[in-house]
Amino acid sequence: MSLRPHGRLTVRSASVVLFYCAATWLAATGVGSSARAAAPPNILIVLADDCTHNDLPMYGGQNAKTPNLQQLASQGLTFNRAFLAEAMCQPCRAELYSGLYPMRNGCAWNHSASRADIESMPQHLGRLGYRVGLAGKVHVTPEKAFPFEYLDGFDKNCVRDPTQTCRLGPVTDFMSRSGDPFCLVVALVEPHVPWVMGDASAYPPNRIQLPPNIADTPETRRAFGRYLAEITYMDAQVGQLLDQLESTGKANETLVMFSSEQGSQYPGNKWTNYNTGVHTALIARWPGVVEPGTRTDALVQYADVMPTLMEIAGHPPQAGTFDGSSFAAVLRGQADEHRKYVYGVHNNVPEGPPYPIRSITDGRYHYIRNLQNENLYIEKHLMGVKGDGKLNNKYWQTWVFDSFDNPDALRLIQRYQLRPEEELYDLQDDPYEMNNLAGSQSATAIQSELSAELDRWMKSQGDPGVEQDTVESLRASRRNEHRFGPHIQNQ
Template identity: 25%
Template sequence: MTAKPNILFIMADQLRADYLACNGHPSIRTPHIDALAARGINFTRAYCQAPVCGPSRMSFYTGRYAASHGASYNNVPLRVDERTLGDHLRPHGYRVALVGKTHMKRDDEGMAHLGISPDSSRGVLVSQCGFEPFERDDGLHPDQSADPDLRYNQYLRCQGYDSRNPWHDYANSAEDDDGNILSGWHMRHCHRPIRVREEHSETAYTTNRAMDFIDEAGDTPWCLHLSYIKPHWPYMAPAPYHNMYGQEDIPHAIRSEQERVAPHPVVDAFMQHSESREFARDEVRQRVIPTYMGLITQLDDHIGRLMGFLEERGQLDNTLIVVTSDHGDYLGDHWLGEKELFHESSARIPMIVVDPRHEADATRGTRDERLVEAIDLVPTFIDAASGNSKALDHRLEGRSLQPVVNGQSGEWRTHAFSESDYAWRPARLALQLPPDQAKAYMVTDGRWKYIHYEQHRPQLFDLQNDPEELHDLVPDKAHDEVCRRMEATLYDWCRERKLRVTVSNQRIESNTDTAHQRGYLFGIW
């Protein structure tokens, strides 16, 4: 064990927290992720800071809330001046790389203003969210405008899959009984196997590239963000994972008729989205969810393969490992599809931390119910790299998990927060809101979950007595005092955003009330 452990930061896109066996799923098989939970600490009440890909990941990578970094939705650029994980770890001697997805949109306007070329060494890092892009793959699209030169497309063509866009035509499409190609973008086809062998699938390829990076890094301390696209849609899996599970393995839908009869206006607008209307149908859930589960078990098998690879290379006991997700997936819960709102199915994420150092032995194999946020990982990694995250407390808004992982007692946060900017979604048009008013905020103290909607009434759920969040307590007005208290907490949080990022708090402390000593003789008679 060296002083600076390697860091393996694994993220699975759209992986629900409750779709792991170690988190209570009754039928899914995830033995390798379960083994990591047994080796580390499983944070069972972790929340993303924005339940949609782009802003959630920008919060993961900056250690800051979406309200602070400003990249509030997919394809909203992350400002060129925001510091990310790579900026914090490279000064400590780490090679910080990406294999997989970031969903980051670069700030072209900001780079042009500063004269930074995207092709320069600095420009590449700024363009790739601070990561060395060892293998970036954000997923593609079904049309011919998709990038034919993406490495995964090149790889598939080398394996004999002849197409301009084999990502779509083979890796995310199936065939019917007559050999006709069936696009995976149509969920009715997701029970059929994709047209590539399992060893050529996205998940297998991404794992292979992670191994390539680890071999290339050698003895240099490294931080690898291994970011899998699956189980995110298109919900298409290779054989044998496509039919590994059946309807009998699907948990019941978390929803009630009352939610549909008298919905909150914003939730109702989301219920009218096409993905929600489809997932409200049992036929769709019964077709999609077994494949979603198969994709998770495939992911688990490749994580197991990667753990074996690390052990063979003598790196397993020198690598800090995190397994998490950027957000969940409604899968028909609450009559909704996709994510973006704040029910547990969408906003809660898995968070497993395995620290091989002996200081973490006290928490090995434990479940921890403290409120954890995605923004906690950046300060955790800084501290693991022998840095000092507290010296960055003017910028970082997360809290290092290192003391918790090491079993140290002490004060912890009392609330967790998440945000939604749904300005680009049909719901905004249905609600007749201007773009800057299509916002919502969640705060929870573990017992109560309160949701503030701009221009609409709030929601309140009692997670202790109503863990499935089926009963909105606001309409009966019996919990007005709880609502006032949670709204005040949210107001305090809004005022506490760390926006003065160019001067550290330590520098301010050392310069406070020193004007006269520094020669500024104002206010003297």
């Protein structure tokens, strides 16, 4: 259509000119794109199960083959310093879904229960118009606090042998529905023990490079190969999920987040506050918002995810709703810092006798306080055998058997079971935490700073320390009669 028919500017053509000029100005200034970006994105969160972050190639892992995760990292932002408060399946998921630390949400032990009066992802995002679903492993209670729409298709049983083959239909249907945006969590069950999925022949034991916190025995190498095979099996499922998202036509309007959960079932990883336990992998892809192929040193924690999702959905949370805070500015490339500290908790009951631990890191220095270090540390699943022993790998027994002739094995056994009252590590130079700096003159200032901040945080959380890691406190939580913790303020 001519904008100036017969050489004259008509009313209709003038309107077109004004619209054209306005559109050109909006495009030039970015206002139009900002308005489009403000639409709440869909959210897809994919969780691994018991996967040590630095066994993945994007975190320096030298063994595992993970082409799909590496492609995801090339398309998004990788967090170098992401942590969870407690390196056990149920507490870390309760923290992720609620945005509350273990003492405040109530799930401070494995196989326990959160407080029935808290709210979590389904309530918070549901009020904003999201459909909130969960497929795969659940492992949070009570349902009143976590009322997800539960989807079939992914195995809910993390110890099944073998894992059920996934069916993508239910999650694809959930993502494909028209109308309201979706938030979908797919909680995979690999590489949780038993390590039976994937092709272990792709990881010959004699070619594996073991991390320095794992003793080198033939049985350890065989077990580690099976564990690596499960990581690759998990990676393939990530690829399938991303392909299905693409098939719905919604990939460009979806924030995808992947996390490895806590560390693997090896001594010093899961069930500990060491870096290989509470440090998690976190990758975020958000087309048009997150800069592809980037990394950040911003310090974040699982409790920060819910407030982040609230902000990107267009409704920043009110103060006091969450323990965490939004890192949306990091996702958008507007900030390269977030927290000053992240915090850690371990209560050993019912995984073994009481052995409470609390910790804190500023991203570089990691301070760990063993509140009952006079006790012998015991973790029953890793060190013991029950029934046919399928869930209890034999490698620990080989460490013990070889300890007379293998000084490294003895040293790692002692590190695991005989711990000092305080530990301090430089994660920059010593990511596997083999050199304890606590008590050294050079570390006095940072040790004092972190110790004081840990005291402050424990007090703010109503955390009594030793008295929390007891059978009495665990049983009370299961009855929704939590003995300790701050007042819960739901907004």
